[in-house]
Amino acid sequence: MTITENLDKILGQIPSSVRLIAVTKKKSVAAIKEAYDYGIRDFAESRIQEALLKQEQLQEYQDICWHFIGHVQTNKAKKVLENFHWIHSVDSLKLAEYLDKLASKTSISPHICLQVKLLTDPNKYGWDMIELWQDLSHLESLKHLKIKGLMTILPLGLSEDECLETFDKVKKLAKKITEKSSLQLEELSMGMSNDYLLAVEKGATMIRLGTIIFGERN
Numbered sequence: 001m002t003i004t005e006n007l008d009k010i011l012g013q014i015p016s017s018v019r020l021i022a023v024t025k026k027k028s029v030a031a032i033k034e035a036y037d038y039g040i041r042d043f044a045e046s047r048i049q050e051a052l053l054k055q056e057q058l059q060e061y062q063d064i065c066w067h068f069i070g071h072v073q074t075n076k077a078k079k080v081l082e083n084f085h086w087i088h089s090v091d092s093l094k095l096a097e098y099l100d101k102l103a104s105k106t107s108i109s110p111h112i113c114l115q116v117k118l119l120t121d122p123n124k125y126g127w128d129m130i131e132l133w134q135d136l137s138h139l140e141s142l143k144h145l146k147i148k149g150l151m152t153i154l155p156l157g158l159s160e161d162e163c164l165e166t167f168d169k170v171k172k173l174a175k176k177i178t179e180k181s182s183l184q185l186e187e188l189s190m191g192m193s194n195d196y197l198l199a200v201e202k203g204a205t206m207i208r209l210g211t212i213i214f215g216e217r218n
């Protein structure tokens with residue numbers, strides 16, 4: 001299957017209101033161009049170094065919306081802020097505060113998602129439910145960030161029911177925070193190649209797909 005065929009198939013399965021983000025980590029600039037020519041405008045990378053090299057080669061592609069989805073180290077935060085429209089992987093109060101400080105100095109106001117981890121997973125970053133409620137008033141005070149939604153990555157090996165249940169919890173958490181705070185968490189960035197249909201069923205507004213579009217990463 002080609003990239004075009006894969007995209008045809010995926011877009012046939014999801015409502016047009018869901019934003020399809022093509023995850024191009026470890027994939028070539030040629031692959032990005034192919035998806036772009038198809039009409040994709042949202043692209044995601046998870047490593048800043050690799051992303052900057054690709055962005056340099058894609059300078060004429062001015063209408064690409066770049067999404068950062070990897071863990072942000074403090075010493076890379078400024079580069080991420082300057083080169084990405086969205087940061088999905090804001091995973092701690094410390095990082096959020098730091099980005100807010102950088103944003104106030106640079107007058108760039110990034111769109112961000114708060115990364116949550118509602119099931120225990122030693123390999124994943126993010127707030128659990130209790131921590132997020134604790135940090136909420138602090139997060140509300142960060143006026144230079146556009147906090148738009150929640151992002152999650154599920155642990156591997158869940159059943160379909162467990163995936164659905166966890167996506168549903170993320171949706172309900174976003175709704176409750178929106179009701180009880182000044183944050184408007186309208187975006188749900190959830191769903192990857194192996195679970196995006198379940199995520200869409202539970203209200204994902206942004207899905208992040210790599211393998212199913214571009215094939216396995218080496």
Ligand SMILES: *Cc1c(COP(=O)(O)O)cnc(C)c1O
Nearest residue numbers: 023046069192193208209210211
């Ligand atoms: C790699 C990655 C994806 C895409 O994963 P696939 O399984 O290849 O679709 C999505 N989100 C994040 C945060 C990732 O790191």
